[in-house]
Amino acid sequence: MKKIGIGLIGCGTVGSGLIRNLPKADALIGQRLGVQLEIKSIAVRDPAKSRDPLPTKPIQDWKKLIADPAVQIVVELVGGLDEAFQIAQATLHAKKPLVTANKALLAERGQELIPLAQKSGVPIYFEASVAGGIPVLKALREGLVANQLLGLHGIINGTSNYILSRMAEAGSDFATALQQAKDLGYAEADDRLDVDGIDAAHKAAILCFLAYGFLPKFSEIPIEGIRKIQSQDVGFASQLGYAIKLLAMIRPVGTDQIEVRVAPTLLPLRHPMASVHGAFNAVGLIGNLSGPVQFTGRGAGPDATSSALLADLAEAAKNLRDHSPGPALPKPSAKMKLIDRNASVGRFYVRIEVEDRPGVLAQVAGIFGTEKIGISSVLQPEGHGAGSVPLVFLLESASVASLSRAVDLISKLPNTRAPATILRVEDLT
């Protein structure tokens, strides 16, 4: 049985989970693949900090860990961007395979990291960076390798999905559901990465890179979070036959453009994506041969993340034993670019607060008509006495540009009370 030495940099929740889960997993990996993993070195920011017993005395200097000849694979679990990038760079220079769960690193510094990895000929394994316990990157790279991908979509932030599920099931408002997510440990004290869609966009960028060989410039991805969702929107969506999910969409437009976006999106209740509840994640894709495929499971937590990290470690170890090169990163496509956000075409849900006066519906509907935007459903609940009523429209397909013009005109009507709430609608057919 070939033993492969591992070096672990960073020992927070994810690192401790990995150390705790390794012994049992290692026995299974040994039986199944004939390789064994052994932690040879651990580097942490503060080696003096008291913690559960570690398999080896921690050191502080990760450069020593990378240089240690007993360390054959480096696992980067420090998170963040700058130090993680330096660790990745040093690992590749040392010609050692890198295993990481760091989605921000790949999504935001991939433009530098990918060429480095390709030049060094050293593989990077990052299954744990997207949808933790679901082996979706391996499916994209290998199981579906013969498919041209017609599009991908996913619920890839468990915290947001937990919050939206609570809002739908318990009728909670956003603030209450967010607090529950924090109480349960699903949301961090700093909730911005999760709730504002940034974490989902990191993962969407990685999926886009694997599926299309194109890593979008991160700052150019349109990202909307779920803070603006009111419980009345969840209720109206449900009346119309839809659930609201924070959805990442990735799809080619023509031959050299790609639409990548993260936004709260109405999905038909009947679609399997709509029954992904609580902190679960799901990734759907459409292959030209496979047809639609959906993967559902836990996207986060130390155990689900361990499942992915250990699979990567097992594969990296097996490739080292077999002197195999390991998975190659796609060659970045030079001609591919993101579509202009105003050119994005799709269906929308629009809620407007108006004064409860005769003729207002006709005015608003008239503006959509002028912009040639069809209306597929309207909801106008009975006035709640405050003089203002919500008007909800489910629209036919329109470009962001024409929708924005219409909404701009509507906001200038004398009877419009508040900025419109605009959500995406995807039928995913």
Next chain:
Amino acid sequence: MKKIGIGLIGCGTVGSGLIRNLPKADALIGQRLGVQLEIKSIAVRDPAKSRDPLPTKPIQDWKKLIADPAVQIVVELVGGLDEAFQIAQATLHAKKPLVTANKALLAERGQELIPLAQKSGVPIYFEASVAGGIPVLKALREGLVANQLLGLHGIINGTSNYILSRMAEAGSDFATALQQAKDLGYAEADDRLDVDGIDAAHKAAILCFLAYGFLPKFSEIPIEGIRKIQSQDVGFASQLGYAIKLLAMIRPVGTDQIEVRVAPTLLPLRHPMASVHGAFNAVGLIGNLSGPVQFTGRGAGPDATSSALLADLAEAAKNLRDHSPGPALPKPSAKMKLIDRNASVGRFYVRIEVEDRPGVLAQVAGIFGTEKIGISSVLQPEGHGAGSVPLVFLLESASVASLSRAVDLISKLPNTRAPATILRVEDLT
């Protein structure tokens, strides 16, 4: 770019699909993995038969194909058992990797084939044998390699799922829904493999082997099909909050027993498995680290099967190029065995036709009580005038043995009209 020569034995629907899909897929595989696939030889039963143009003139003798030095990987697509086994055997003897979609071969002749493969050191690739377009075997072998599996379950026969979906959605009876499945090409003229659960059991045996290193003796797997399902059962299940699906269940019992079965099963409507509609397949599993994971997609059809065959061919070609041994089959476990079918414990749905007389419900409920089987719900619709009424029970957990005793006693009651319909219930929590 390394070119790898393929030999194709059998050129029916699946083989023709593979040939049709190869050129486009090969370009993608070349970009993504740096290998190219080239069909060097095709063997068919009747080379004179008129067919679409083939990339090479077909021959009749598959032994020549296997011996052809240009053929580096053999794809067996003849189906059936005896000839397929001979082809597999000859391929392994020739030390050439085998790619197959033949679930019957692996499930029914695996006892002979697996030791042969292990002795020869040559890999067998069989992703296409289970759930076509869903790369679930790769996920089990690699993506979830670090997990101990706490159980698997799946809807792995698309024909049965189409029929049950029609029965639920359109209220059709079994015969009408079966005829529709035949008209749409989802069911073969000989419908027994699909409708009687044999095809699903073949796939369940393969999943069991990969998950637990145990290939059950095929004739010992308890298999029930869907012919006995009446539209009233679908209706009653729905009233109780359940959908009926032909479900394969695989789960360890204690340390050295496994329960493997295929049976029509009530699943809670809220569970994601219950919203797998039409000809779609789904496989769910619970890993000790990953938690519950579900894969959903197309299980059959020439394109979905091509997706899996081409992924296997790409992997086999890459392993040949890299001189990698390829995936090893699990070492069969000597101590593992199937549980006794009477020892199987679970929840059941029981429908009994009784004469519409006072006291009958009490008698039946009394018998369940005597056998210490709890009743969680009862449905007794108003009599339809014919003097006989259905009595529907949703039971708490019981062994097959005690359920059989109870049903036997019930059938001997003077007011019982017809044999009971007994279905499994799984909450999949």
